[in-house]
Amino acid sequence: MPVGTQATVKGLSQRDLHDDLHAPIILSNTYHLFLRPGHELIRKLGGLHNFMSWSGAILTDSGGYQVFSLSDLRKITDEGVTFQSHLNGDTHKFTPASTVDVQMALGSDIMMVLDECPEYPVSHEYARVSMQRTVSWAGEAMRHFHGLRGQWHEFPNPRQALFPIVQGSMFPDLRSECAEQLVELDADGYAIGGLSVGEPRPLSMEMVEATEPHLPRDRPRYAMGVGMPLELAEYVARGVDMMDCVLPSRNARNGWLFTSQGKVVIKNARYRDDAGPLDPNCGCYTCRNYSRAYLRHLFQAGEILFASLATRHNLARYLDIMGEIRQSILLAQFPQYLESQRRLAAIRDEDRNGE
C-alpha cells in the first residue's frame, strides 16, 4: 500500500496512482488528518475518498504510531493517550473509541484500532503491560464500533472493517499471547504492529513467525510499516498479505531508486550522461519517458518534478514485486521465487541503507 499521509501520496495525482499504477489500496494517516484539515471537515465533504478524489480503497491507521513518534509530551493511561500536536502544540486525547469515531468520519475502508507501539528495546515486563493495554483497547474499540452499528449509514462509508493490531515488542511469547487474545474479537483482519522500530531484521521476521500461526487463515494479515524490496517475499512467505511502507515514496524523494537491477542513487556522477531509462525492465511513466541523465539533472536542480517522477517509479517497482509474488503463487512457484529473491539479497546492498 502506497502511503498517502496527508490525503495525498506525495507528488502523485490520482491519474498517476490509479490509471497508471493501478494501486488498489493506499494508506492514509489518521493522526495527520485529525490535526489538519480535521476529520469533521472531511466527513462534511463526503469522506476521504471524495475529499481526495480517490476511487480505490483506503486503509487508515489509528494514529497511535504517529502520536508515539511525532507528538510532544504524550501521556499514556489505560484510558488512552494525551498528546500535543506537532503542528501547534494543542493538546488532544485519543481513546480507543475516539479513534474509531475519527476513522468513521474519514470513511476509510479499513480502520485500525488504537494500539500502543512501544519503542525498542523495552523490558519484558513493560512489553507485557503495554501488550495487555493494546488488547484491552482493541476490545473497547471493537465494542464501540459495533455499538454504533445502527448509525453506520450516517457515515461516509457504511461498510468499514476494523483490524486489531498484535503487539508484544520483540518477545515471541507476548506476540503469541496477544494474537490469541485478539483473535477472540473475530475481526475482519489482523495487523502485526511494532515492527521496523529499530530492531534487527531477523527479529522482525521472528515476531511475524511467532504471531502468524495464531491468526485465522481466512482473514487478511497486515504487517505494518515494512519493508525493503527484497523483504516483501520474506513477509509473504510468513503468511503476510498486506504491507505498507514509506520507503518507496520517501526514498524516491531522496534520490534513492529501486530497480529490477538493484538500487540507483541518482545523484551519482555515473548517471550524468546516461541516456538510458532508470530501469529498462520497468513500464512506468518515468521509465517510458525519461532518461537517467534527465532525472539526475532534475534531482541536482532541486526540481519538484523529480519527486513526482521518482515516486511513480519506486511505487511501480513495489507494486510490480507484489504482482510477481502473486503470479508465482498462482503458478505454484513461490518457493522458487523466494529463493531467487534470497540469492539477490545476498549479492545486493540495496536493502542495507535506504534512508
Add this chain to the structure above:
Amino acid sequence: MPVGTQATVKGLSQRDLHDDLHAPIILSNTYHLFLRPGHELIRKLGGLHNFMSWSGAILTDSGGYQVFSLSDLRKITDEGVTFQSHLNGDTHKFTPASTVDVQMALGSDIMMVLDECPEYPVSHEYARVSMQRTVSWAGEAMRHFHGLRGQWHEFPNPRQALFPIVQGSMFPDLRSECAEQLVELDADGYAIGGLSVGEPRPLSMEMVEATEPHLPRDRPRYAMGVGMPLELAEYVARGVDMMDCVLPSRNARNGWLFTSQGKVVIKNARYRDDAGPLDPNCGCYTCRNYSRAYLRHLFQAGEILFASLATRHNLARYLDIMGEIRQSILLAQFPQYLESQRRLAAIRDEDRNGE
C-alpha cells in the same frame, strides 16, 4: 509560453504539458542550462527536446536577463558580459557569439540574441549607450549564426531561428531607433525586451506602441516577460504575437490562482469547506478532479501535489485566454473581446498584486 527554466516547467510532466494543456511552445533559460547541467551535455544527449522529452517547440532566451538579475559581480563591456555563477561563484563570459553557440548546442527552435537589459530607471544617456550595444551585439550574433550555416546540420536542431531584442529602456525615441536598426538584420522574428522591470504598466504599453510600427508585420513579435491575465489582450491589441511569463507558474506555487471569475487566493478560510472546483468554467485536470477545499488542504499542508495541480490550472487559464483571443480574431470580434477584458480589469483587483 509556459516557462521551463531548468528544462522543466516546475511540477509538470510532459503528459500534463503536451497531452493535457496542448502547449505548443515553452521557454527555457539558457543561463540556467549553461550552468547546469551544461549545454555540451545536453548537446551530447541529442538536444533539449530529447533531454526533456518534449515534442513541442522550445524558445531559449540568451541568458542576458538572468546574468543581469541573478549573477554576482557582472561586468559589461562592448565585447560581452563577464559574471559569476549564482550556483558556485565560477566566472563565465557570455558574448553575442558564445550565447548563439550555447543555444545551438541546446537545439531550441527559437534562439534569442544576447542583449543588455538595463534596470529601471536609467538616464536617457545610459539607455542610448546600452541600446546601441544591444544593436551591435545583435549584428554580431546574427553574423556568427549565419557564418556557421555550413555546420548547422551538426547541431541537434538544424532549423533554428534567431530573434533580436528591441531595448531602449522607457524612451520611445530609443525604442523606435532600436527597432529600425534591428529590422535591417532581416530576422525571422523580433522581441521586445526590457519590460516588466519595475516600470508602471502604462509605460510598458507605451514602449510596445513605440516599437511596433517599425517591426515587419509578417514576422512574429514577442513581448518578453509579460503579463497578467487581463493584460494579454492589451499586448495583442498592440501587435504582439508571443509572450512568456513566470506569473502563472510561480503564482500557482504561491497559492495565487487565476480563474475565469477572478483570482482565488487558496489559503483564504472561505475555501476551507468549498466542495466546488477551482474554476467551474475550466476543463483542466485540476478543475475536473479536485475541490477548492482539497487544494486548500494541500497548500496548507505544504504538499508538492499542490504545486503541480495549481500550475496545471494557471497554465490552462493562460492558454485558454490566448485561445479566446485567437478565436475572437478569427471571428473579427477582437475589439469587443478587448473591451470586455478592459471592463473586467476595471472591477477586478486580480492584476494588482501577483507575487
